[in-house]
Amino acid sequence: MRERILQAAFDLFLSQGMEATKLEDICARADVANRTFFNHFSTRQDMVRALAERRLANLHDVLFDLVDEPVPTRLLGLFDNISTVLVDSGDTYREMIGTMLGTVGFGGERGSGLHDTFLELIKDGVSRAEVSTRHDPATLADIVVGALVGSIVTWTVDETYSLRTGLHDVGVALCDLLVIGDL
Numbered sequence: 001m002r003e004r005i006l007q008a009a010f011d012l013f014l015s016q017g018m019e020a021t022k023l024e025d026i027c028a029r030a031d032v033a034n035r036t037f038f039n040h041f042s043t044r045q046d047m048v049r050a051l052a053e054r055r056l057a058n059l060h061d062v063l064f065d066l067v068d069e070p071v072p073t074r075l076l077g078l079f080d081n082i083s084t085v086l087v088d089s090g091d092t093y094r095e096m097i098g099t100m101l102g103t104v105g106f107g108g109e110r111g112s113g114l115h116d117t118f119l120e121l122i123k124d125g126v127s128r129a130e131v132s133t134r135h136d137p138a139t140l141a142d143i144v145v146g147a148l149v150g151s152i153v154t155w156t157v158d159e160t161y162s163l164r165t166g167l168h169d170v171g172v173a174l175c176d177l178l179v180i181g182d183l
Contacts, residue, residue: 002040004030006051014092018048018099052100053113060117071125072175079148079171083163086152098156101149110138118144122178131178144174 008029012021023044027034041047059078066074086097109115119141125131131140147170155163 001030001032001036002050005032005037005040005047006054009047009051013096017092018096048100055100059114060120063117063121067124071121071128071130072179075121075144075178076168076171076175079167079174080164082148082152083167086155087163094156097152101153101156110142115141115145125178135177140178143177147174 005026009021009026012025012029016025023034023037026047027037030037037047041050062078062081063074066077069077086093119137122131122137122140122144126133126137131137148167151163151167151170154161154166
């Protein structure tokens with residue numbers, strides 16, 4: 001039931017925008033009663049937060065499916081992949097991402113799934129002697145999350161910002177910060 005609601009919300013947000021989508025529309029698309037919605041989510045904002053978390057859930061898998069690749073290569077590949085997916089998804093998706101970030105924040109604080117994914121990646125890189133130990137891994141994860149989210153926020157509010165170029169360049173700079181010598 002919860003997944004049906006989330007999928008209905010995502011589909012409607014993409015087709016008609018977040019502001020135009022009413023709770024009743026989501027319930028009708030999911031074929032659930034309004035009361036059923038509130039059995040799964042306390043508020044619309046809770047549902048948006050769950051939807052945002054669902055959109056980020058596969059980052060861990062993407063990063064750790066490529067364990068044979070050096071950590072900086074995986075990080076840069078992820079940033080390039082994120083920019084491609086976001087840009088290719090169109091303007092409605094851009095609006096949806098901006099609204100989600102504005103409504104629920106980005107969930108990048110320490111202890112969040114997003115932060116923990118990058119912390120695990122950095123620790124993996126340290127253990128493989130691919131990532132420098134000059135800085136605390138949690139601090140490096142803070143920087144990676146901040147750079148990623150900052151680029152996405154800029155893209156959602158500035159139509160002239162090239163996410164492909166910007167996120168790639170940020171990824172290259174992060175790799176320069178992280179690596180031990182040349183990889």
